[in-house]
Structure formats: C-alpha cells, structure tokens
Amino acid sequence: MEITDLLVRSGQLMAVGMLVVFGFLSILVFCTKLLSSLVLKYQPLAPEPAAELPASEGQISPQTVAAISAAIVQYRKDKTNTGE
C-alpha cells in the first residue's frame, strides 16, 4: 500500500477511534449515573454505625486488655524487684 493510502486509513482510524472511545465512555457515564441513582433509590447509604464504631472505639480486644493487664502486673513486679 502506498504511504498516502496508509495515511488516509490511519486518519480514518483516528476519527473512528476517538468517536468510538468517546461514544463508549459517554454511554458508560450515563449508565454509571443511572446505576448509582437506582442503587441509591433502592438501597440508600446507611450510616452503618454498627460497623464503624467498633473500629474507632473498640480497637483493643479483650485479649489485648488481658495481656496488657498481665504485663502491667509483671512490669510492677519487675520494678519492685529491681528496686527501680
């Protein structure tokens, strides 16, 4: 094929390609908005307090508390022994 023919074809490719990329992603924009509105309509974002709170508050498990308590006792003992 002549270079000019190739150039014409690649110009066409550019036009078709950008058209399809934009077309496709525009449809995806529309569908995503539609999807979000449907989801939020039927399943509004719950505050999910039950799931959030423990993470912010209860980071320390009972085992940790127990272990630490024991460690503190141990620590005090050591302190006493070494006469610190």
Place this chain on the structure above:
Amino acid sequence: MEITDLLVRSGQLMAVGMLVVFGFLSILVFCTKLLSSLVLKYQPLAPEPAAELPASEGQISPQTVAAISAAIVQYRKDKTNTGE
C-alpha cells in the same frame, strides 16, 4: 444399546458399586482400628505438658513486656506533659 440393557447394566453397577464402596471402607475401618491400636501400643499418648504450658502461661514475651513497660513510661510522660 437398548435402554433396558443399559438399565440392567446400571443396576449391576449399582450393586457392584455399593458392594465395593462398603467393602473398601469396611476394610479401612478395620485397618484404622488396627493402626490406632498399634500406634497406641508402641507410642502411648503422652500428656505433653511441656508443650502445653508455655502456650497457656507465657503468652507475653519478654519483648512485649519491655515494649509495654516503655509505653507506660511514655504514657506517663505524655500525661504529665498534657497536664491530664
């Protein structure tokens, strides 16, 4: 093959199959019992106290104790600084 022939064959398969499954697993029952009795005869279940104790008692490693001790010191310092 005629369906009835197939049915006869599948009936035979059923009989042979269940017979062999039961036979095989019955032998396995016997062998497992034999195996267990042999094992328990030559290697009675030890109480393994050495392996159990550390897990129940010594959960807190020296490093943990050290880290926590340091943290407590740090904590007290912070408390003093912030005038809590």
Place this chain on the structure above:
Amino acid sequence: MEITDLLVRSGQLMAVGMLVVFGFLSILVFCTKLLSSLVLKYQPLAPEPAAELPASEGQISPQTVAAISAAIVQYRKDKTNTGE
C-alpha cells in the same frame, strides 16, 4: 568407545574441569576485590545512624502508645469495678 578411551577422556575432563573451575573462581575473587575497592572508594560505608536508631529505640508506634494508654485506662476501670 573402549573403557580406556573413556578413562582418558574423563581424566582430561577432570584436568580441564578443575583448571577452569579454579580459573573462573580465581578471576571472580579478583573481580570481587576490585568491585569492593571501587565501591568503598566512591561510596564509603556510612554509619547509617538514622536507619539504625529508630529500630532500636522507637519500636513503639504512637498508635501502640495510644492503644496501650487506652488499655491502661480500661484496666484501671475494670480494677475499680471488680474491687480488686
């Protein structure tokens, strides 16, 4: 091939092999020394105190301190509650 021929060939292999192994690894000794001297010349071993210190000192992250502090508070509360 006659066994004696094979023996001769394997004797040659032994000679060539050991020669090449020693030769190769001797060159590697030389190159490694050269490499080390070049590296140490252009990039003397830094004491790297910045990288070492935190590992030995700062093992306890702020989160740990926070968690432990909270645990201590918790522990004291528990102690008060149970009248320990």
Place this chain on the structure above:
Amino acid sequence: MDGLMTLWQSTGLANFALGQVLMMAVGGLLLYLAIAKNFEPLLLVPIGFGAILTNIPGGGFTEVGGMLYYIYEAGISTGVFPLIIFMGVGAMTDFGALIANPKMLLLGAAAQFGIFATLFGAIALNFVPGFEFSLQDASAIAIIGGADGPTAIFLASKLAPELLGAIAVAAYSYMALVPIIQPPIMKALTSEQERNIEMAQLREVSRTEKILFPLAVLLLTILFLPASTPLVGMFCLGNLMKECGVVERLSKTAANELINIVTIFLGLGVGSKLSAEKFLTFETLGILGLGAIAFSIGTASGVIMAKIMNRFSSDNINPLIGAAGVSAVPMAARVVNKVGLQANPHNFLLMHAMGPNVAGVLGSAVAAGILLALVG
C-alpha cells in the same frame, strides 16, 4: 466510514444469539447466587464470570488462542486442576474425628448410594424422549451425588466433557443448597428421641496416627482400587504434608496460594463449558433434577445407615450425623449440628459429624474410581 461499519458488525448487539443472552443471564444468576446468597462463592464467582465471557459473541474466549481455551485444555481436560485442588483440600482436612471413630466411614459409604441410585435414574430417564444418556454420561451425572466439586469435575472431564459445565454447576449449587435440601429429609427419617441422642466425646488422636492414616488410605486404594488413586493419592499427599509437620511451608502453600490460584482458573475453565449449545439443552434440566435426587437419596441413605448402626452398635449414634456422609464439607456437618441443636440445645454434634463428613469425601473418590474402572 468503513471503520464504523466494521466495528458495528463486530459488536455484541449485532451478533447476539438468543442462546448467548440466556447463558449470560445464567452467568449473572450464578454471580448473584454467589455474591448475594453466598452460594459457594469461591467457585461460583469464577464459574459465573467464565460463563459470561464464554458467551460473548465474537469474544473468542473459548476458541484456539483464547484465554479460556488455554485454561480448559491445560488444566481441566488434563485433570490437573481438580487434582491440585484435591491436594489443597487434603492439606486443609483434619481426619482426627474419623480416626477417633473409624466406624463413621460406613456412613460415608452409605451416602454414596445417592450416586449409584442416580446412575440408575439417569439411564431410566432415557425412556423420556429427548434424553439419550450413555452410561458414561449417567456416571458423570450421578457423581453430583458425591457432593464434592473436584471429584465431579475430574470424573466429568474424563467421562462426559460436554456435560461438564452443567454437572459442575449442579454440584456446587446443590452443595450450597445443603442447608435447604437436607433438614426436611433428616427430620422425616428420625424421631425426636433419636435426634436427641448425645454421643460420647471423641478420644484424642496422636500425631503418629494422623501421619499414618493418609498412608493407610493410599495403600488400601492401591491394593483394591487403583482407578481412585489420582484423586485419593493427591488428597492423601496434601493431608500427609499437613500432618507430618516437617514441610509446613509446602502444605501452607498448597492450602492457600496454590489452591486459590487454581480455583480461579478451575472456575473460569468450568465456565468455558457453559456455552449455549452445551448448556441450553434438555439434558441440563435432567442433570439439575437428577442432581437434586442424588443429594436427597445420599442424605437419606446416610441417615438410615446411622439408624441401623445406632441399633446394632454398643455406642450411641445420633442418626442425624449420617446426613454428613454426603461430604459437602463442612456445610453438611454444620447442618447436622444445627438440626441437632434444634432438638437438644445442649447437643453439639459438629465434631461427631466431621467424621462422616470427611468419610464422604473418601467415599465419593472411591465411587468415582469404581465408575472410572467400569465405565470409563
């Protein structure tokens, strides 16, 4: 422009066949069941997704050069993927409960009646016009009653590859449905009093026993049923690696990263058999129906066997645990525990049900070997 026309002619829109749309809906349904209903998600997510990919018009996933083609040919038609999964399952299995009470193996044997009765039923279905199951087909379908995914896929890949998709889907779906299928059968076949039976606590099992058990199983399989050795052998290898304690890094990899990797590809490969022309057939309906029957018969025969054993044994045996003999590990054992607790809130049957549960895995691997030897 030409380009736009070419693109349009390549679109799904321009090429969809009804069958492909339906199969994508099936794939979507499997994804829904897996994600929203927690139906065996580890398998049904990749299977459902694979089904969608397989039915893309012009996607070429299952043609030479397509991703799913390579996955299927390399891993499933060779039988390698199900065997690796089986090794991983072995590396996750604890035979302790079974070694402590080896009689439970008989419950795992009884539950295999679900397989052989279904084989008979599948052939009988040939009287209905439209069904023409060969003995190979019927055997592959019947193995659904074994309630074990890798076993079903392995056997189907050898005996009836064209039915593999439907068989795997049925097997995993019914395994997920065990909490719905089993309880009514269990309750219908047992009295309140029987469901109340408490069982003696299991003895402790030593490490040596746990190491020797998989070797004993392998040895007997070699002696009596070599056709089962691929499945049983890989299972025992995984279990031996776990129990022997000296190759922990291998057994952990087999039970985690390796089984995860292979599970993704196994699921995709199974999905590649869910094309419209293979799945949207009369046979598939038959397979789904037969699968449900197989599970039900297996459950029933396990329970009945447990009743018989309870009568003739010196120990108390709660007949409910017979239902765990179908395998479907660990779902069936959990169902047993739950139904038991409904009858007696202090009666924890879980550990007792684990024995028949893992026995069921061995039982269906044995049954698969028999079918391979006699029908394959």
Place this chain on the structure above:
Amino acid sequence: MDGLMTLWQSTGLANFALGQVLMMAVGGLLLYLAIAKNFEPLLLVPIGFGAILTNIPGGGFTEVGGMLYYIYEAGISTGVFPLIIFMGVGAMTDFGALIANPKMLLLGAAAQFGIFATLFGAIALNFVPGFEFSLQDASAIAIIGGADGPTAIFLASKLAPELLGAIAVAAYSYMALVPIIQPPIMKALTSEQERNIEMAQLREVSRTEKILFPLAVLLLTILFLPASTPLVGMFCLGNLMKECGVVERLSKTAANELINIVTIFLGLGVGSKLSAEKFLTFETLGILGLGAIAFSIGTASGVIMAKIMNRFSSDNINPLIGAAGVSAVPMAARVVNKVGLQANPHNFLLMHAMGPNVAGVLGSAVAAGILLALVG
C-alpha cells in the same frame, strides 16, 4: 587439550557480536534505571535481566528448550500473562472516585487521542527512508500512548510481536518518566488561576455500586466492543472479586502472589524479545520517539478536555486532573496532586485525579479493542 579449546570456542569472549554487547548494555541500563532511579522496577528489573540473558552468545535462552523461549511461548504469545496481570490490577483498583464522579470517564477518553494521533504519526514516519511501519506496527506502537503496560504488551503480542520488546520498554520507561514529561505540558496549557481551582469533595460510594460497576463496564463492552473483552473482562473479574467481598482469598491471591509470579515471568518474556537483531534497529528509535509524542499528546488532550469540561460544567473541575487520564496508575495522579500543590498548597487533587486515572485504564483497553477489531 581439546577440552580447553572447546570451552574457549564456547565462551562469550570468543563469540560476542557487537549487537549482543550493546543489548547487554541496554539491559544493564534498564537495571540501572530500575534500581537506582526507581523506574517501574517491578517490570524493568526482570525485563532488563531478561535482555541480558537473551543476548548471551551460546546461552540459548530464547532457542527451543531455553527457559525464556518457554516463558514467551506459554505466557506472552498466548496473551495469558498480560491478562492475568490485568486481573490482578483489577483486584487492586478502587473505582470509588470514578463512580462518585463518572464524568471523569471523558477525561480518560480524551487522553486516548495520544494513541490515535501517534498511529497517524507512525504512518507518517514512513516518509522517512528506513521506516516501513504497517498499520499493525503503527497500532502496536501507538498503544504506548495508553500508558498501560499489560495493554501494550497484549496488543503488541497480537499485532506486532517483533516490535514487542521495544514497545514494552518504551511504555514502561515513559510511565516512569511521567513526573518529568507531564508537568511542563500541564503548566503550559493551564493558567495559575485554573491550577488553583478546588473541587467539591467526592460523595461516598456504596458497596453495591462498587459491585455493579465492573459488571456494567463488562456489559457495555460486550454490547459495543467485544474485541476489548479479553482485557476489560479480566480487569472486571479482578475488580468484582475484590469488591464482592465473598471471595477475599481469591482476590488477595490475584493481587499479590499470582500477579507477582506472573510479573517476574512477563518481564523475562518481554526481555526475550530484546535481541540485538530486533531491538538495534532504526524502528526502535522511531518507537521511542513516537512513544514520547504519544504520552505528550495524551497528556495535553486530557488537560484540554478538562478545561472544556470546566467551562461547560456546573461543578468546578481543575484542568490539571485531565493529565491523569493517560492512566500510568497511580503515578499520573500523584503528579497531578504535586503540580496542584505547587499552585495551591491546600489543594489536594489526589482523589479527584484517581477518577480520570482509572478511566484512562478503561479508555486504553477500549482503544486497544478498537485497534484489534479494525487492524488486527
């Protein structure tokens, strides 16, 4: 002795061709850039090392029976490795920012102009004597502008395998150079005032939206662009596994061990295409030049699109985020954030740039599908 002579005749010293020495230097340069300059080290370390191994005189790595030969044939010429990587990348990607602001997809679309303009440019280069790029070659080269490694390797393996080495090296090198290539273009095309624009905080996105999004993307790809489904499908599978929450062990394996294993082999396989006769050509110079142009044009068109959207949209859009549309995740988004902070130290654009950034991945997979359908 004969032996010493034979050995000598087999040495590299006795057999080196100049091209091989040069290619080893190229491999060494890639290792240097990766290790000392942190240029995409996960890929460039294995690629650079593979380049060295490939050019060993008498090493035989890329001949039948050689390690790199098997790696390339099994994983790259089949397209399987880039697709597995893409699945893993999907399992690491969070579409939250894009779902919260789907218009960002248009920035990902605009940046693909870098691809198609470069395709035109590659053909135009044929006027220079010594260049004879076919449309296939030009398309594979142009995809460098997609700024996505697996996409570039996948497309090159289908359209122009003999150029794969140079294309992959250019793609990863320019991705590493994003912090150098993009800022001048971004600053040239925007005013201080525009770079100062603060954007509204993104809304929270629900788990259901995140689960349905990859399925919606897949569905549209099936409907309109089946040729993109291998890439988009595997990407969406990874993302679905991550977001659905029920197959965590699969998605973690896909995003860690599996992608790591495949990355090593993908890199070595790409390196196997860096032989002297394939790389030390005039074309390679053209590819490197065109790649730089592709990145620059993509960046510019993203920024310009963002300016247009800012003018016509009700929301404020900082034009800088358009530069993230080339993908190069997450480097491009970080560059946007940095340039934004230079203009306004309180303006954190990172989250806003993640939207166009992941949109760019989809955009280039779409562009790759178009090229496959029309040129392949």
Place this chain on the structure above:
Amino acid sequence: MDGLMTLWQSTGLANFALGQVLMMAVGGLLLYLAIAKNFEPLLLVPIGFGAILTNIPGGGFTEVGGMLYYIYEAGISTGVFPLIIFMGVGAMTDFGALIANPKMLLLGAAAQFGIFATLFGAIALNFVPGFEFSLQDASAIAIIGGADGPTAIFLASKLAPELLGAIAVAAYSYMALVPIIQPPIMKALTSEQERNIEMAQLREVSRTEKILFPLAVLLLTILFLPASTPLVGMFCLGNLMKECGVVERLSKTAANELINIVTIFLGLGVGSKLSAEKFLTFETLGILGLGAIAFSIGTASGVIMAKIMNRFSSDNINPLIGAAGVSAVPMAARVVNKVGLQANPHNFLLMHAMGPNVAGVLGSAVAAGILLALVG
C-alpha cells in the same frame, strides 16, 4: 458379576509386580527418612510420595494423560522447575560473607574436585561387568558431588534423564547425611590445633556491593562459561531481586510461594522417574556408592585447600571451613560450626563457613556448565 471381576482384574493386588512393591517400599523409606529423620523433607516428602504414585499398577500417573507425566514433561524435561527453584534459592542467599572474604571462593572451587574425581570413578566402574556408564551418565552422576539439588536435577535432565531419579535421590539423601559423612573426614585431615584456629571477624558489606556482586558473577559467567548461564543467571536474578531492594514483592514471592509451589511439583516429577525398571538396577547401586565417594572427596579437597590457604595466607584460616565448600547450604556450614565448637567452645565458625558454602553453589553451577559444554 462381570463388574466385580473387572474391578478385581484392575486391582493392585492382581497386578503387582515385585519391582513395584519394592519401589513403593523405597518411596515409603524416603518418606520415613524425611518425616522421622528430617532428611531434606521439603524434597523427599514429594519425591517419596511421587515414587509410590509412580509404581501403582494401573495408576497411570506417568502415562500420557497422567498427572506426573504432565509435571515431568512441563517442568523437568524442559529444565524450567530446577531453574525457578534456583531463582528462589538466589532470593534467599546472602553473599555478604563471601563478598567480605572473596578468597573463600577458592574453597568452593576445591570442593568441586569431588565432582570430577567421581566422573573418573564412574567411568572406571565400567570395568565391573554390568556397568556401562557413558560419559553423559558419568557426568550426571558426578554432579551429585556438587551437593546441590537443583543443579543435579537440571544436569541429569539434560545428560541422563533415565538416571534422574536415582541421582536426585542420592543427591538429597547425601545432603541430609552431611552431618554424618563430613565430621570424620574433617577430623582425620586436621590437627586439634588447626581446628582451634580463630578467624578475624568479617567486615561489613555495603548494599551496593551486594547489588553489584550477582551482576559481576553473571558477567564473568557470560564471558567465560555461557553453558552455566541458565543456572547462574537464574540464581543471580533471584539474588539481585533480593538485594536491590526495589522489587521486594517479587523477591519475597520467588523465595516463598513460588519456590514452594515448584518444589512440590519438582519433587513429584522426580518421583515419576523412580519406576522399578529405571531404579531397581545395578546402576543405582553404583550411583549411590559413587555419590558417597563424591561427597567425601569434595569434603576432603575443601579441607585440604583450606589447609594450604592457611599456610600461605596472611590471615588465619580454620581448615574446617573448607568442608563447607561442597555447598549443601546451610547444612555443611552448620556442621563446620559444630565441629569447630567441639574443638574450641568459643570459636563460632558459622559466618566464616557461609562464604565457602555459597561459593560451593557457584562452584557446582560452574562445574555443571563445564560438563554441559564438554559432554552435553
């Protein structure tokens, strides 16, 4: 019934050949040594299990379509598995001790005399009726003296695949026996005074040296011994990934999950060569005998070399560390340390022995390359 008859005719009981029974016993013995005696369990568990599976009458594991057949063909006859293992070993190796004291490389060289002397011995064994080792066979056998599993398997798969099983078993067994084989030789060749020698503490090695070292090794191998580049190259790749610090996720995967997966399959694949007709031969006895000789000679020549170096070197060199030159990492270094402590409870030789130990790995890879180039 027919079915029972068919099943019976397929059983192991009905088909066992004596050789298969014996080989299963060999497999069982390997498992016993691995599990109870901790003999290189990571390899000997899968090898032993593979040996059992291979010899199942009617199991079909090593026939076309069988699991072990695929494993062997895909991973061992291509050489890919040992090379991946070698990469993982490289990613676990620390060359620091060797870089600090590069003269130790000469100990790794001296210990290779075990290989070449055994090659001579294997040929000499042909005078005994029943032995007909070719030069290829003899070379593959001799590499047992390299005390490195992947190297032995790689070379045997190229030079004498039919002897691979026996060679691998001998190599791993003797590596496990290092604590028994080496100490008497070490003590016989050294005086109490020599064993007491304390060595100067090793200098610290910089990260740059550790990064450049594997590249230097690779470069020299390329220049002088391209036939060693598959082994040395993959080893250096693993080591470079570990040391360069920028691809930690790759090097960790290479040194953990990937090497574990491949180890399982490598072991099973080696086991697939342990069929009765290949293993139960006169040659196997010869191989086992020659392997022990190879280890002994390697140990002795390492120690003698260390004595010579101690005499002519300005630094103190404890001759015991020469024994670590056979490789068998890290077992041989530990043995050196233990024997050293017996002579002088304050003399910790472990770090000093790591140098010759890793030098031994390079030395045997070099020796393997020489054999490949001259005999292959």
